[in-house]
Amino acid sequence: MAYIDSxxxxxxxxxxxxxxxxxxxxxxxxxxxxxxxxxDLSKTARTDVxxxxxxxxxxxxxxxxxxxxxxxxxAQENGSIIVYDSAYAxxxxxESPRSIYEIPGAEKVAIEVSSFSKIAGFTGxxxxxxxxxxxxxxxxxxxxINDFNRIVxxxxxxxxxxxxxxxxxxxxxxxxxxxxDYYKENAEILLETFKSMGLRVYxxxxxxxxxxxxxxxxxWNVFVPGSGFGPAGKEFIRVTAFGQRENIxxxxxxxxxxx
Amino acid sequence: MQPxxxxxxxxxxxxxxxxxRPSIRKIFTSQDNGNVTSYRTKVARNPTLERLxxxxxxxxxxxxxxxxxxxxxxxxxxxxxxxxxxxxxxxxVASSMANYAHSLSTRTGYRGYGAEQGSxxxxxxxxxxxxxxxxxxxxxxxxxxxxxxxxSRLQLLFGSKMSIAVQDPIFPAYIDSxxxxxxxxxxxxxxxxxxxxxxxxxxxxxxxxxDLSKTGRTDVxxxxxxxxxxxxxxxxxxxxxxxxxAQENGSIIVYDSAYAxxxxxESPRSIYEIPGAEKVAIEVSSFSKIAGFTGxxxxxxxxxxxxxxxxxxxxINDFNRIVxxxxxxxxxxxxxxxxxxxxxxxxxxxxxxxDYYKENAEILLETFKSMGLRVYxxxxxxxxxxxxxxxxxWDxxxxxxxxxHIITVPGSGFGPAGKEFIRVTAFGQRENIxxxxxxxxxxx
Numbered sequence: 144m145a146y147i148d149s150x151x152x153x154x155x156x157x158x159x160x161x162x163x164x165x166x167x168x169x170x171x172x173x174x175x176x177x178x179x180x181x182x183d184l185s186k187t188a189r190t191d192v193x194x195x196x197x198x199x200x201x202x203x204x205x206x207x208x209x210x211x212x213x214x215x216x217x218a219q220e221n222g223s224i225i226v227y228d229s230a231y232a233x234x235x236x237x238e239s240p241r242s243i244y245e246i247p248g249a250e251k252v253a254i255e256v257s258s259f260s261k262i263a264g265f266t267g268x269x270x271x272x273x274x275x276x277x278x279x280x281x282x283x284x285x286x287x288i289n290d291f292n293r294i295v296x297x298x299x300x301x302x303x304x305x306x307x308x309x310x311x312x313x314x315x316x317x318x319x320x321x322x323x324d325y326y327k328e329n330a331e332i333l334l335e336t337f338k339s340m341g342l343r344v345y346x347x348x349x350x351x352x353x354x355x356x357x358x359x360x361x362x363w364n365v366f367v368p369g370s371g372f373g374p375a376g377k378e379f380i381r382v383t384a385f386g387q388r389e390n391i392x393x394x395x396x397x398x399x400x401x402x
Numbered sequence: 403m404q405p406x407x408x409x410x411x412x413x414x415x416x417x418x419x420x421x422x423r424p425s426i427r428k429i430f431t432s433q434d435n436g437n438v439t440s441y442r443t444k445v446a447r448n449p450t451l452e453r454l455x456x457x458x459x460x461x462x463x464x465x466x467x468x469x470x471x472x473x474x475x476x477x478x479x480x481x482x483x484x485x486x487x488x489x490x491x492x493x494x495v496a497s498s499m500a501n502y503a504h505s506l507s508t509r510t511g512y513r514g515y516g517a518e519q520g521s522x523x524x525x526x527x528x529x530x531x532x533x534x535x536x537x538x539x540x541x542x543x544x545x546x547x548x549x550x551x552x553x554s555r556l557q558l559l560f561g562s563k564m565s566i567a568v569q570d571p572i573f574p575a576y577i578d579s580x581x582x583x584x585x586x587x588x589x590x591x592x593x594x595x596x597x598x599x600x601x602x603x604x605x606x607x608x609x610x611x612x613d614l615s616k617t618g619r620t621d622v623x624x625x626x627x628x629x630x631x632x633x634x635x636x637x638x639x640x641x642x643x644x645x646x647x648a649q650e651n652g653s654i655i656v657y658d659s660a661y662a663x664x665x666x667x668e669s670p671r672s673i674y675e676i677p678g679a680e681k682v683a684i685e686v687s688s689f690s691k692i693a694g695f696t697g698x699x700x701x702x703x704x705x706x707x708x709x710x711x712x713x714x715x716x717x718i719n720d721f722n723r724i725v726x727x728x729x730x731x732x733x734x735x736x737x738x739x740x741x742x743x744x745x746x747x748x749x750x751x752x753x754x755x756x757d758y759y760k761e762n763a764e765i766l767l768e769t770f771k772s773m774g775l776r777v778y779x780x781x782x783x784x785x786x787x788x789x790x791x792x793x794x795x796w797d798x799x800x801x802x803x804x805x806x807h808i809i810t811v812p813g814s815g816f817g818p819a820g821k822e823f824i825r826v827t828a829f830g831q832r833e834n835i836x837x838x839x840x841x842x843x844x845x846x
Contacts, residue, residue, distance in 0.1 A: 148727045152558060191445045222444025251441045266514040267734040268506070269547070280440060281447040290451045296458040297578045298554035303547070303733045304697040305499060 144372065146194040146226075163374050173375050176356065180204035180345065184213055189221040197239075198231035201372045201381035202354045203346015205239035211246050218252040224279070224287070225253040230271075233262050233323050234330075235349045250276035254287070259306075261351065263313040264322060270306040326351050329391045330384035336395040337382075351384040450584045455594060459574050459815040460484050467809050474807065480838045482766075483809035485630070485784065485827045487694040489758060491739075492751030495693060498742035499735050506734075518731045519722065520545025520702070527744040528702055532662075532687070536674040538704055542718065544725055545740070547732045548701040549660055549688040550575050556656060556684065556703070557583040559717075559724050565620040567600035569612060571631055571816035571823070573658075576624040593818050603819050606789065610634035610778065614643055619651040625673075626658040628665060631816045631825040632787045633779015635669035641676050648682040654709065654717070655683040660701075663692050663756050665782045680706040684717070689736075691784065693743040693752050700736040759784050762835045763828035769839040770826075784828040787813070793822050806841040 150156045150169060157168035165171060170190050172182035180202045195214060197206040206214070218225045227243040235241055243249045258271035275288040313319050334347035343356040354369070356379055361370070369376030384391070456462065463483045471479055490496075505511030519525065525540040533543075546552045553575050562584030568576050577599060580586045587597035595601060600620050602612030610632045625644055628635040636644070648655045657673035665671055673679045688701035705718040742748045763780040770777035776789040790798050795812035802808055802824070811827075813820030828835070 145727065152724070152727065154562065218443075219441075222442070224443050224445050252443060264506075264512070264514070267516050267731075269730065269733040278440070280442040282442055282444050283447055284440070284442055285447050290447065293451060293454060293458065294582070296461050297454075297575065297582065298551065300548050300550040300699065301697075303699040303736050305503065305735050306733050309503070 146196075147373070164370075165374055171373065171375070174199065174202055174204065175375055176343065176345065181206060181210050184217045187217070189223065191223060193218060193223050193225045194228070195225055195243075196228040196230075198229070198234055198350045199346075200231065200350070201346075201352050201369065201376065201379070203348070203350035203352045205235050205237070205349035208238070208240050208245070211240055211243060211249075215243070215246045215249050215252060219248060222282070223252065225249070227253050227255045228257070229255055230258045230261055231350050231352075232257070233320075234327060234351055236327070237349065239349060244274070244276075250278045252279070254279065254291075259310050259313065262323070263310070263319045265306070265309065265313075268306045268309055270302055270310045325388070326384050329386060329388065332391055332395055333382060333384055336398050340399060340401075347384065353382040353384065355380045355382060450582050450586075453581050453586065453589055453596075454578060455589060458578060459811070463809065463811055463815075466803070470803055470807070470809075477807040478837075479807045479809060480830070480834045480841075481809040482826045482828075482830060482835075482838055483811050485691070485829055486696050487691065487755075487759075487829050488831055489694060489755050491694050492743075492748060492755070494745070494748050494751060495739050495742045498748075499698075499739040502738035503735050513734060516731045516734050516737070518726045518729060519543075520732060521734070521737050521741075524737050524741050524744075525702075527741055531744050531749070533672060533674060533704070536672060537680060538674055538706065542704055542706050544703045544705065544721065545732050545737060546701045546703060546725075546729070547699040547736070548690065549658065549686050549703075551729075552686050552701055552703045553656075553658075554579045554582075555724050555728060556686070556721075557585075558728060559721055560585075560622060564622050565598060565600070566622045566624060567602055567617060567620040567653075568624045568817075569604050569626060569629060570601035570818060571604065571813060571820035572624070572626060573630040574816065576626075576656075577817070594814075595818055601817065601819070604629065604632055604634065605819055606776070606778065611636060611640050614647045617647070619653065621653060623648060623653050623655045624658070625655055626660075627669075628661040628783035629779075630658075630661065630783070631779075631785050631811070631813065631820065631823075633781070633783035633785045635665050635667070635782035638668070638670050638675070641670055641673060641679075645673070645676045645679050645682060649678060652712070653682065655679070657683050657685045658687070659685055660688045660691055661783045662687070663753075664760060664784055666760070667782065669782060674704070674706075680708045682709065684709065684721075689740050689743065692756070693740070694755060695736070695739065695743075698736045698739055700732055700740045758832070759828050762830060762832065765835055765839055766826055766828055769842055773843060773845075780828065786826040786828065788824045788826060790822055790824065795821055795823055798824050802842075802845065806838075806845050808838050808841060 147169065151166060155168060156166035159166050170188055172187050174180040174182055214225060225243065229242055232241040243253045243255050255274040259265040275291045277286060277288055279287040281287060330347040330351055333353055334344060337344040337353060337355055345354040347353040358378055360378055369379030369381060467479065467481065524545055525543040528543045529538050529540045557579045564585050566580050566585055580599065581596060586599050589596050600618050602617050604610040604612055644655060655673060659672055662671035673683045673685050685704040689695035705721045707716060707718055709717045711717060743752050763784055766786055767777060767780040770786060770788055778787040780786040795814045799810055799812040802810055811825040813823030813825060
């Protein structure tokens, strides 16, 4: 949501098409069960910037190495800049890349954004980071990092030193990993629950989100409705795996009696 | 913002590789001579960023300080440059943050996302402490991670088509953020002024309050009082003029009151002391210079419900949207500290720190006066604005640095009207302020 809304605010997105809710100047790369939640790049026109979130919020899909190589190649061919959001990378359970920079050449085409929110439970503490490689150049050869540094110095004044102290501590201790495992176990429980109900459920393996499909329905319900994430979310519900274990178990009980 | 000499002016880029300006121009404007094989994207640089003249002023001052320390490793450099607080936080404030941070490790105390607008408690405390009897409600107070960030969020709110007026000289964030968002137009190389910005000159001749009758209409008027860098606090009568001017022109005032707590006389501490201001003004402030929170990061912006766009839409609704989309709330830990600093005990401690800096200002004021210099400010603000008629401020900055190892800020960093001035900050440990005074007296 944030990529689209901020794009609208800054003036990139153009007018909205009332029926679909899509903005005329934004290219939407559809991610659905049919394409295993990885877009068909051959059907995607060139844009200057490509926002790519993997682990994806809300679908929970983690792009494979091969898929990310495609994205990087696509960006190289089009001279585009990827903004790669890896906020949920620590939830990855398999061999999927945790950073775009695992792909050779990505340093010339990609910016990466991440956060301590879902890594260290810092949603209220407020700490994150953005990587801008020196090799990333504008069309005139000017390094993007110089301009980003200027933005950071003029429109910002640094993250709270206290939050930074906490961030440093969280990178030196094992403790945060066990919290991440706790949430991943929650996801397993919910995944099992939805599967046992015979529902088509995606995500929940590499991510703290489950993307549950209710074909031919409209997604407004108790949970976060999928249409809040864009037109392709219309028939889906996003379920978060963040929560106290007892609440996750109670939710599972109630869900099983729901259908 | 013209530095004296191209060949000696150097600035650090993000990786702290220092290049003289001529070489920067050579690297980034040269044509591809066939030997350059580095891959480039096909994304054009944002033209607004190209219009920024130099690096943001304060990192540049830091870079000059580092250079000087390298040159004179044994000199004890005293920084009266960047306006940064130096005194430790009161214990009651620091403890509140330590306790809050610790409570996050407990089952019952852990909290996740907070309201983007800030905790209800803190919003209430801010309204009650600073806007008592001015009709400002807690729901009109938006807690942030600092005024510098709020200024850019306000520019996002306004968009690229707004026209702005600023005081000249002024703290650079209003101008630089205006350039970045696309409002300011091209720069006039000689003066360093931007085509679309109205500069309201503040100088000794007009006692640092602009002649509004000579100011063209703009959509937004940035007004900082007490002023950074001149130290002038606008009187009630002057602020009534500003509000009237805004009303007549249908403009919005963005009033920066970050230094209001330093006011020693009867000058208003908030624009909302002026009747009618709630219909024309947004106010921005910060815990930085109140509570020493420059590194903790906490501030606020007031957007009254009565402030309406030309189509009747409340500005507060759009600002709330910006805050919810482009921000996620100030750190809960910083907010706990803010609340403690506004408690009875906390505020008392905070005021005594402010008094400490004000005494520093008195000492420096005396020093400059005794040197026969024309010095302004230092009474209602933690800044002194020293006049060196006929000089170039980067030269004076360099000379003071070389001869006394004291960092100041050249006035031209604050706009064309600052060309002959030096800004001196009163933040500092008393012994350094006294030592600086001694060195300065022997300087001239």
